[in-house]
Amino acid sequence: MDMTNIACTEKYQAQRKEQETIFTASNFQNSEVIQLSPEYRIEKNTYATANISATENTLLNSKNDIIYRYRNLDDSGEFCKLINHSNGNIYIVFRIDLYGYSVFNITENKAFHYIPEENETFIWTDIIYNPVNNILVVSGCFWACPFGIHILNFSQPMIETTWVDIHKQLDDGYDKYDDIDFTRWENDNLILKASEIYQCGETSKTRNIEIPISKQQYSAWLHAK
Structure with missing residues (x-):
């Protein structure tokens, strides 16, 4: 099983750009707010076609500042969790596609994405x-x-x-x-x-x-x- 990370490759980024055409007003379904902690929340907008459902997610703090925004191209079993790490930093862990996972370091404003080469992981x-x-x-x-x-x-x-x-x-x-x-x-x-x-x-x-x-x-x- 090839677990090589392709998240930053041109091929995967081109694939994402093509699939992100789902994010149009005509495909909009609904919105919801996910409270991760007293300080942070996710505002999630869902878009769908006959074949797929995807989400656009905005991380905000209690002052309504936009901290980060990401899109998940397949929301089957979607999740987003806040982690207060033992190293003192605060992270969210989430997905931007069906396979793989992503981490955003809120404390340092850095993102990491992992997408495996092989599907069916x-x-x-x-x-x-x-x-x-x-x-x-x-x-x-x-x-x-x-x-x-x-x-x-x-x-x-x-x-x-x-x-x-x-x-x-x-x-x-x-x-x-x-x-x-x-x-x-x-x-x-x-x-x-x-x-x-x-x-x-x-x-x-x-x-x-x-x-x-x-x-x-x-x-x-x-x-x-």
Whole structure:
């Protein structure tokens, strides 16, 4: 799987320019406000055609100053989360396309975009950041596959890093587990909930279980990448 970042390539930028023709008054659908914190909010405008839905998003502060603006060309499972990082900076993490992710450093007014060369990579739909260990837990899925969790080292948010697919790290992974989701951090342990597939006679059934991932386990997975 080619995970080369193409966000700044001429080919991808030309593709974006062509797709951004969706942002016309005739395609406008609705507006909404997403309150990220008492200080920051997103004003989101949605545009759609018969084939695709996209959004134009404006980040504002409590004084109504425009801080940043971005467009997401495919809003399936769209998200935007504010992070108060352990390094003292404030970030938002979001998407500008179906695949990949973006980070905007509000404190330093800098943006980072990651778009993988290959389509059909993991689609980010939500994140949970732990400032104690700088682990970013990412919820999402591969297209038409069970929902799952990826984790990554988020100590340097503006630099590319590898993602660890929890399904693939567990014994029998995708064969044994359907959806996997985040539950909580318990000290240094990552606690997940999963829909486990098991046999009952000749019938396949599922049951909900918790899966604890120790610091030793996830640290080894991250360092192996």
